[in-house]
Amino acid sequence: MLRMLARIFEKPLDIKRAFPLFKQILESNNRALEVIADMGETMGGDYLFDINYIDNAYSMLSRHLTTSMQDFGSLTKNRYQLEDKFDRIDSLINSVLLGSDIGNRELVLTYDRITWTMAREVGGKNYHLSELVNNLDLNIPAAFAITAHSCTEFFRHNRLQERISSLGGNDISPEELADVREAILKGDIPRDLDSAIESAIMKLDEINAAALTLAVRSSAEDEDGEFTFAGQFQSVLNVRPRKDDVERAYKEVLSSLFADDSVVYQRQLGYAIGSLRMPVACVSMVDAVSSGVLYTESPDMARKGTMMISASWGLGISVVQGHTEADLFIVKKAAVPELVESKVGGKAVMTVTKENGGVEEIHTPADLCNKLCITEKEIMELSLCAMTIEKYYKRPQDIEWAYGKDGKLYILQSRPLVIQEENTSDEDITDVEEIQNPAIIKNAGFVVQKGTASGKVFLLKNPSELELVPRGAILVAKNDSPQYIKAMPRAAAIITDTGTPASHMASICREFRIPTLVNTGNATNILHHGQEITLYAADEGNSTVYDGRVGVLIDRGRKQQRRMEELYEFRKKKYIMGYISALNLVDPLVDEFTTDKCKTVHDILRFMHEESVQALIEASLHAGRRSALKRLEISIPAGIWIIDMGGGLTAGAGDIVTAEDVLSEPFKALIQGMSYPGAWHTEAVPLKMGDLLSSISRMPGLTSDEAGIGGKNIAVISGEYVNLSLKFGYHYNLLDCYLNENPKNNHIYFRFVGGATDIGKRSRRIRLLDIVLKEYGLDTQIKGDLIIGRISNIATEETIKILDHAGRLIAYSRQLDTVLVNDSLVEKYAQRFLAGNYKI
């Protein structure tokens, strides 16, 4: 709101100053994006790189970003505080570069506050569960983490640190360990931690309306999940949500760091005793009807490509510990998973919660023993969820799950599944040569993210269809757009006709590690919707799209990538990229497109780009009031007056100019469209009485400022730019475009508001504009009788084509509302227009 008010009341910058700043911002942003692209590529697994490389690349990136922020500050009269945002990001990145731990002195964290920088502080179990809810939006029980810092504080408060340090030797006696455990159990909880736990329990109580108990478990896996310490530390189940009970359970879990067996195990892994700090997970217990374990890859090689579900009544402990003969389901992995086998287990025992805390194993009621404990529908839901998790972690997962009495699926844990690899190390390029599948596209375009994927083609016609992209599909589109992030959790790969390796989308694809090929030229013509294909993107000049599924390539690609990603150092460096290339600001048309959402360098760049376009539009509109104008005379009576900022008109152009005098490429294309034979209707369309009353009763709103001055339609132009604001009767139409040879710089912004007719007709016209703009690839937003359409990162030729058609649309839609007397005509006239029939 404040931003909007600032825009209304603040005088924008003079266009003659604004335009060069805009161009400088584009230039700096592009350089910054190129550095991000280079970092993404170099750190993606194809290069050996060291810390010097990251240092140098990051300082170059900071330089470009700082320059751009300075220009942006001048352009927007310091309306936004981006420097603060960058300072925070910069200090986080530097703390990783300098090798210091990222500071986190929180004692207790609810899962919504956990980010990747806290992985070490909250431990593997908490971290991975928080990822499932924060990044994948999966349903997990409400929970909080007690951090490693709390553990340190607890030891410090109870003066246990020295005692623990003295255990360092190899011959610790069981008595010494028992003493330490005893001291922990008797220890006091520090006051800050005590109140942090209390308030976390209260928050959980608000979420879980029903009676709640907690599972208090160790979260002391290392952050890569390499050492899971499975079963080494104590878990306390069914803990009542009372501070004292939770704190007692917490101390029990901490004390298990010094259990005899656990100490032996820690030594085997090379940990000095007392060096581990234990974060703890407090997770709401699910009142489970059924629960169990799912392996996203069957351990049985003969069943490759299938998942295995073990399920039993009640809590999952009986299944995990193998106490009961569970139901077994085999599900084939596919876009729509297929249940291929069900086997009823005896399920002689089941685990249930006890009323006064704790759990117990009881005999399963006879009528349930031989009955499958989950339905086919639940199996499908669970399978889809498991495939999402596997895709996210890019390796097979071992998932604990439960169905609650509320009918909801809960994911309780996901960790890497260790399975025997098939010995396929001899597979090499020969396999590629032996592939029988026809190659449909070979060595075209740029490989943005290498990798291999197969799936069915989803041919995207306009961005509104992104929600429809099914799981495992290969997204094929004309342009590249950061909005595709909406489909990325589901897309197996992305192929586009245009695009560059340094675009916003390219950075996100690297971030998500989605195999991506851009700028193929004509993939949308070659590939058809629903066709099964395999993308093999190895390197620049070495990519192929095959018809059908090429299994040998898929298997090999997966394995290589996994090994590299398991490296701790590699992942640490990749973490840095999480603050650089990740993108949270996806859609400029939504309200959350604010500085507060700028969490990464990429966000800041995107924010500056979008807001610079807005600032330029404002400056252009304002320019019309003060500048020397030249009148444009063309074949239609559009009444356009021109302000040339340089290079937009021929040198000798007089006060009255013709189309031939126009040098501005984007303006030329627009005029050509507007003057297209038949598009501009010269005869007046009669208004009905209702329309007249409607138009009289509406005061021109704030938007009227934007449409020219004194009834003039204004075009602010340069060789590469046009801002055309038109007022025709009661509607205002604005088109802003920057166009040069670099697709990354190009944008088109289209806005249409108002009209003379009643709201029904006006909104029908808006719907028609929506259909047409979407067809040209613009992303749109409608509010009442206002429509905004945007597209950016478009190839030069494509931009000119869209401008030409936008020009025709401006002309055609001028009086169209008067004829749109019923809803059925919207689609009819839209299709007519798209077919080139401009008759009204």
Added chain:
Amino acid sequence: MSKRIMIIDDEKIVCEMAKISLEEDSYEVETFLNGTSALERLEQRKFDVVVTDLKMKGIDGLQVLKTVKENYPDTKVIMITAFANLDIAIEAIKGDVFDFFPKPVKIKELKASIQKALSE
């Protein structure tokens, strides 16, 4: 029998990534974070190719190169280094290094160079 490759770089990530990448091509790979331990290992075992970083604390890449050329003349040495050290690297090339790569090193090109070194 697999060919043996030694990687020496004081940055763990370089060693680990190189090891994974080269093992994919069925080489036997050993990695060392400093020149001293690498030279000790060379006394025990023959390596076909040594890939070494130039600038390291203690025994640097040039010393590794010198020792290898003197004592194990059949072993080829490939030098990798930060771009800033280009002049020294050119000196190194004169000193009979088989190949030289500025960092970041494209793994594919390093593999091609190793293959070439082994076929000579």
